[in-house]
Amino acid sequence: MSRHFPAIIVGGPPHSGKSVLTYGLSQALRQRQVEHYVLRACPDGEGDWNMEAQPQTVRLLRDKGPFTGAFVTRVCRDLERRHLPLIVDVGGRPTPDQEQLFGYCTHAILISAVPDELDHWRGMMERQGPVIVAELLSTLTETDAIFSNTPLLRARIAGLERFHEAHGPVIDALVDHVQTIFSFGQDELREMHLRAAPTELTVEIDRLGRTLALLDADGKWRPAALRPLLEYLPSHEPLAIYGRGPGWLYATLAAHTAPAPFWQFDARMGWVKPVTLHRRGADQLTRPIGWRVVSDGARAPVIDAVLHAAYLDYLEMDGAAVPDIDVSHGLVISGRLPHWVLTGLVRAYADAPWIATYQPQFETAAVIVVSRGFTRRVGDLEPVILPSEADLRQYSQSA
Numbered sequence: 001m002s003r004h005f006p007a008i009i010v011g012g013p014p015h016s017g018k019s020v021l022t023y024g025l026s027q028a029l030r031q032r033q034v035e036h037y038v039l040r041a042c043p044d045g046e047g048d049w050n051m052e053a054q055p056q057t058v059r060l061l062r063d064k065g066p067f068t069g070a071f072v073t074r075v076c077r078d079l080e081r082r083h084l085p086l087i088v089d090v091g092g093r094p095t096p097d098q099e100q101l102f103g104y105c106t107h108a109i110l111i112s113a114v115p116d117e118l119d120h121w122r123g124m125m126e127r128q129g130p131v132i133v134a135e136l137l138s139t140l141t142e143t144d145a146i147f148s149n150t151p152l153l154r155a156r157i158a159g160l161e162r163f164h165e166a167h168g169p170v171i172d173a174l175v176d177h178v179q180t181i182f183s184f185g186q187d188e189l190r191e192m193h194l195r196a197a198p199t200e201l202t203v204e205i206d207r208l209g210r211t212l213a214l215l216d217a218d219g220k221w222r223p224a225a226l227r228p229l230l231e232y233l234p235s236h237e238p239l240a241i242y243g244r245g246p247g248w249l250y251a252t253l254a255a256h257t258a259p260a261p262f263w264q265f266d267a268r269m270g271w272v273k274p275v276t277l278h279r280r281g282a283d284q285l286t287r288p289i290g291w292r293v294v295s296d297g298a299r300a301p302v303i304d305a306v307l308h309a310a311y312l313d314y315l316e317m318d319g320a321a322v323p324d325i326d327v328s329h330g331l332v333i334s335g336r337l338p339h340w341v342l343t344g345l346v347r348a349y350a351d352a353p354w355i356a357t358y359q360p361q362f363e364t365a366a367v368i369v370v371s372r373g374f375t376r377r378v379g380d381l382e383p384v385i386l387p388s389e390a391d392l393r394q395y396s397q398s399a
């Protein structure tokens with residue numbers, strides 16, 4: 001199935017605005033309901049949260065990892081077996097060995113603040129094969145300008161600053177180009193994935209959210225929508241979830257259906273279940289995730305995941321150990337985790353009276369995703385205390 005789908009690299013030297021451009025491009029495509037997935041093919045721990053959270057929170061959570069051979073191998077594997085059109089955000093200084101990533105892609109968008117630095121990236125695309133569809137010069141002082149639109153978009157794009165939305169004539173023209181590449185039959189793509197769903201009941205969460213009027217004005221899920229969503233869906237029944245949504249939404253549905261099978265669509269692997277995780281003592285915990293547990297014995301513990309590997313492997317995580325801690329007061333889960341790990345954690349700690357998951361966009365609060373009492377309700381926000389930068393540095397050195 002993989003190479004049936006296009007994959008577009010967003011590449012260029014460091015500090016050229018790649019991640020901001022990628023985020024803005026993806027948001028615009030979502031507004032047009034163009035199916036795609038952003039694959040962060042650089043081990044820097046960035047995602048949509050990096051553009052949506054407050055700057056001080058991003059500083060705490062952003063954690064650049066090493067660009068290892070194992071990381072490159074895993075990205076190449078996921079590019080090879082992709083299940084959706086991809087936008088691929090790559091690092092700014094790829095080595096010759098890392099160039100192999102580009103050979104798995106079909107197209108490229110190049111961006112640089114310095115025109116001469118585009119020559120190096122043109123050479124890599126020529127060696128590896130992706131067709132360049134746009135060359136952009138980024139600027140913080142000038143205005144947008146389109147120099148040519150065919151056969152590729154050549155333009156100057158302004159204002160690609162972190163925490164500022166990318167918009168203007170250049171981003172609009174770029175979205176038009178990408179939509180043309182990705183528009184090989186969105187309905188056909190969706191039907192293909194839904195036909196492969198492993199359960200009788202499959203829910204397209206974005207469509208259901210619109211149908212039930214649960215999305216906000218920007219078309220995004222908010223925690224307050226969780227309770228009416230759960231009232232609509234059957235509990236303890238097998239369920240497959242298709243579509244884009246925040247981790248806390250997936251965690252809620254994984255708990256709502258337990259112990260019945262729960263499936264979720266992953267753009268890298270297709271349909272997958274939550275990984276099975278086993279609670280074990282501290283001496284039995286192993287990588288690729290380190291676990292930092294903060295608890296004073298009187299309040300709900302916070303379990304914080306620290307990734308030792310820049311790219312988590314599903315098979316490596318399935319059956320892994322997690323801390324066996326007292327959750328009688330509840331549990332807060334924190335960390336940059338794939339949905340299939342987060343949903344596995346929620347099921348592993350099923351005896352907790354309530355579980356909340358932290359997402360940086362909510363700053364100092366976590367979303368209640370499980371509640372078996374009356375003091376807290378699903379969709380409520382639970383206050384949390386973030387660790388300081390010194391705490392994070394100390395833990396990163398000792399874990």
